[in-house]
Amino acid sequence: MVYTPCPFLLMDNNQPSTHPDPRRQLQMARSMCWHCQSEMSGEYFCERCVKVQPVSKDTDYFSCLGVPRRLTLDPQKLEAKFYELSRAFHPDFYQSKSPTEQTISLSNAAVLNTAYRTLRDPIQRAEYLLGLETGSVKDIRTSPPADLFEEILVLQDILEEYRASEHDSDEGRRLRDTLKTEQQALERRKEEMESRLRELFVDWDKLQDAGEATSPARVERDRILKQMRDLLSHRTYINNIVNDLAATIA
């Protein structure tokens, strides 16, 4: 087996001080090729010197994969694009290239993987888009849909009771039946939420396609984003309790 040194080790301290620091290169704007300094027009490769170019830090996952910022993406097209780019950044093609190119292709592949994993799943895709559109996702709103929390706490109590009970006693069976019924009801609610989310996805895409900057369009935009955010967080709570239920009474 041939030992291939890690590209990150290759770019370490032994380089002459005049050599451009690849880490700084990675942060450079995409408008210029890091190698030949000509203006960039290609997607990931300089059209003049054919060197691989780093994904810009400001690039979001949608542009990274070359798809529009929409919520109803065609999974097959997305997958095809992912494979195409994965091949373009594959380490096998960079073994004889410079350390800088190896580093760039490797970190591009990493970004690409995260981008694809995020966009492939409709829920994660919507959560990611919300973060892009509404700014800080860190803004934690802990105020509850109070009745939902009450419901979850009651269910968790029954779950505890069931865990502590003899599973094949009458009491255990009774609790199990209760939990099973609740689980089915919650799963139906989760499905309802997901179908409402899908409607909002379509609404969002329509709005984007129309591309109007009128004030009704802005109101509509805010409505969709708010409803999506509420539904997504509701869904997370329900998803958690459904998983707990499924794991316990399985």
Add this chain to the structure above:
Amino acid sequence: MAYSDKVVDHFNNPRNMGSFKKDEEGVGTGMVGAPECGDVMKLQIKVQNDTIVDAKFKTFGCGSAIASSSLATEWLKGKTIEEAQKIKNTDIVQELNLPPVKIHCSVLAEDAIKAALTDYQKKADAQPADTK
């Protein structure tokens, strides 16, 4: 990433787990949740003469969320309402040595304290002064 010893200790031996009756006199209830991870936290305080004499919690979530609320109830006991207002999530982060990805758990605990205090205040204000 590993949890700090303090988190593990609170997780294995949670302090003050349980609940009071919501309508019991002097009890304030705070219920909060983190929409990102779906954790749910209930924190209750029992107040006599402006001092928190007891506190309980129930948390369904990760180890850090459980530890944060367990620690919060420990800190709350014996504090006056005013002192309790001053508990900050950063105090919890420091005490439990929480990593950046778990900071939201401490935010959740701080919000639960605030919600419980608000609930207590609301109930106290609703009562005629002489029955307080």
